[in-house]
Amino acid sequence: MRLAGAALNQTPIDWQNNLRNICEAIQLAQDADVELLCLPELCLTGYGCEDLFLHDWLSETALLHLQQVRQCCTDPNMVVCVGLPVRLNGQTYNTACVIRNQEILGFAAKQFMANDGVHYEPRFFTSWRPGTTATFTFNGEEYTIGDLVFEHQGVRFGFEICEDAWRPASDRPAGRLKPRGVQLIVNPSASHFAMSKTDVRYQLVLKASRDYQVTYLYANLLGNEAGRITYDGEILIARNGQLITRNQLLSFKDVDLEFADVDFAVEPPVAADITPLPTPDEYRELNQALSLALFDYLRKARSKGFVLSLSGGADSCMCAVGVAELVRLGVLELGAEAFMRKVGTFTEDEIRFAVEYAQLPGAPLVGPESASDTGGRSQAVSHSAMQTTGSEKMTLNQQLTRRLLTCAYQGTVNSSDDTYLSAKDVADNIGAVFFSWDIDQEVKGYTGKIEHALGRELSWKTDDLTLQNIQARVRAPSIWMLANVLNCLLITTSNRSEAAVGYCTMDGDTAGSISPIAGVDKAFVKQWLVWAEAELGYYGLHRVNNLAPTAELRPLEDKQTDERDLMPYPLLNRIERLAFYERLSPQQVLTQLEGELNADIDPELLKTYVKRFYSLWSRNQWKRERYAPSFHLDDYNLDPRSWLRFPILSGGFAAELGAL
Structure with missing residues (x-):
């Protein structure tokens, strides 16, 4: 079977742009004789619609536009998987719709919601209960939604939708799909960019293909979709722990298609070890x-x-x-x-x-x-x-x-x-x-x-x-x-x-x-x-x-520098990471730094720097609340809209700093 993933550069509720990219990807896949095409998570509406996902009209409009996507799916030999929200009885579900020859075969629903870092999915979406299905009617047609397995040309396939794959082995859908005879797992994703994250994602996909002895097809969103978050457009196809294909990331194109042939009649050996990616050049x-x-x-x-x-x-x-x-x-x-x-x-x-x-x-x-x-x-x-x-x-x-x-x-x-x-x-x-x-x-x-x-x-x-x-x-x-x-x-x-x-x-x-x-x-x-x-x-x-x-900003003779006003920047960054990425207390931060720096810095000066950091941090949350929109580029940031929330008014760690 010829499998393909397409990375799409979408925009929230930009229906014309999103439909154009989806239909272009379908046409490119048809021209390449692709037999199964995976498009990214929520690519019809855009992933970053936020509270609009709680509006009934958004899901209804998405389902209406889905009918246009159906009209593009004219190849009877090709299945297309397209992401969109479905809202039923006041709850919104994150789904992948499976279409073949203009017929909707069903809606696979996401089972786990991302609720850390830049993601707040439980605010918008309801998790689908594993092992269950339901039906709903739209425009006179009845559809099946839920924990579904599909078959195309004799190959059984099921879904993990983004966060589903990041869960422990005891929870993730892959473990329940394998006993149902699934040979192919399809993963439409909206996985944000962070430096070196591609290595983690690569390991995740290849290990899943090895551990469950399946072919794994992964397709991510592409570009700066909604303002803050950028997606790298990664496409991965792996089988039994071996990489079949991987695309170049962070393309300036609207549509990036990657495909490969997999012979499901021949079972290759399972890889003993995952071949590592070259160390990413973070710069x-x-x-x-x-x-x-x-x-x-x-x-x-x-x-x-x-x-x-x-x-x-x-x-x-x-x-x-x-x-x-x-x-x-x-x-x-x-x-x-x-x-x-x-x-x-x-x-x-x-x-x-x-x-x-x-x-x-x-x-x-x-x-x-x-x-x-x-x-x-x-x-x-x-x-x-x-x-x-x-x-x-x-x-x-x-x-x-x-x-x-x-x-x-x-x-x-x-x-x-x-x-x-x-x-x-x-x-x-x-x-x-x-x-x-x-x-x-x-x-x-x-x-x-x-x-x-x-x-x-x-x-x-x-x-x-x-x-x-x-x-x-x-x-x-x-x-x-x-x-x-x-x-x-x-x-x-x-x-x-x-x-x-x-x-x-x-x-x-x-x-x-x-x-x-x-x-x-x-x-x-x-x-x-x-x-x-x-x-x-x-x-x-x-x-x-x-x-x-x-x-x-001071007179030149003062010879003002940032680090004289604050502290050495590498130390400031280390305190910040320990405090709000590792989530340590002020005393734990100081103890950790004393162990790391040993005799490289005067202990009293180090204590002064730690106290200065926490004092300045606490009094300046109102500034962070007012920053212009920023890009998420590292593995964390301080933007209260996309990573780290902190009270504007607080006790300022007075008791904690007093105990140092």
Whole structure:
């Protein structure tokens, strides 16, 4: 039997897009003589519909659109498995509908709901009781739903739907399917991306195929579906512990189909050991996921591009390179014309120019080659056209980046030449539009108003945080205005380490539409930039990679750095992980760190750092509640909407810290 999985880039309740992708996958499978096609979990509605799953009309609309999917299933030799919700008697079930030759054979229902990390499925769905079935009627037709086994061309198959496969062996459906004569287990999934997670998923699928001596077909969603969560589009086919096929992950395509032939008449030996995957390159993984997440967010938000307050620091530089990589990787996979059409913001003239430019002898398509230096700290470049002055010296990718990314350096008397030159180097290197202005007058204006109202001068000795915050906050209105004028998404650049301790200014450096790296810790950001300079060739990162992270909000002679204000970032990240990923108490965290660090740090200083972390964490939950939407890229994050909930008001660990 020729088996296929299709990864689909869907969007919640975007019926036209979702149906188009589903029907395209079915047509591709039919053209390839596929006999069983697995589409991802809830691909008809989209997985991220959230509380809409509790609405009767959503399930009814999905069932209506399912009739259109039926019309696409015209091959009598092919079975199609498509995911959608079914709502019965006030309860919603997560199902996979099995269709053959335009006939619905039944709805297999998910038995276990994911309720950890980014998933809150029990809020929306009811678990189906194993071993039971029911019937329901829709538009005059009666259907069977529940714990079902199907047969196609003499092969019996059943389902594990995503979370079903992650349960212990004593619970998961596979153990009950095998005694029912099942030879093939089909798994439609919506399994979120996290760095190195593909290795866990690979082991899960191959071990299941070995332990239950079955063929296992797995198909995942693809892309940034609903804003925060990205799916890698993984397709796996395994048999008796041996991998048959696996696709390339994180594609920029809407539909990615992978198929393989399995001879069910011949039983191969069961693998004694699972062949491990090569160790994932987390820098490359994150690069691909971040780029795809930005690409999908841009086009699904129907925005014209991005605006970024480029400070010259590590976080803003990573965001800028992320947009450049969105362009490079998208053009590399799709080609310039298809990429530009899919983004949806380029004019026909711009597309024609790009296609003609790409055909010029020696016109490079990929790589961060240098743009011409247009010079000057106060330069202002037209945003509207790709045919800018000096464009003949730019790569096509730089010109596309120029069209999608506008940056501004907003300096004060406390800003250094190092950070300005760092910002300019990066902008020139990737081809982004680059503006520069200072905000000293605005800062003086607000400071003067408050001094007049209070009847005293503000000073660094008495008003340190206030004088820092006003600089960050004054930057927001102008960069927001630029984003509004250009109809672009404003990127905010906070990272996870800053979010943990509130090292940011609300309505200042946190202002923005989207916070792409808020799930990535600062130490990883710094390491990633070094990798991007060395491996991707972004030489414009050289200056930032030699700077100590600093907010540059105090006078230059103070030599402010982030780690002087807080603690070493690697230690901050370790405390954070022990506290909220490992879920240890403050005393347990301190004890664990004392064992790990031994004599590498003064015990009293370590205790000070632990107390500082918990105190800052507790008082800054309100900031984390107000962050712009962020991407889930690591194995956990601090976003209360997609991972970690914490009370805004609390005792602040006072008793626990007092006992240290």
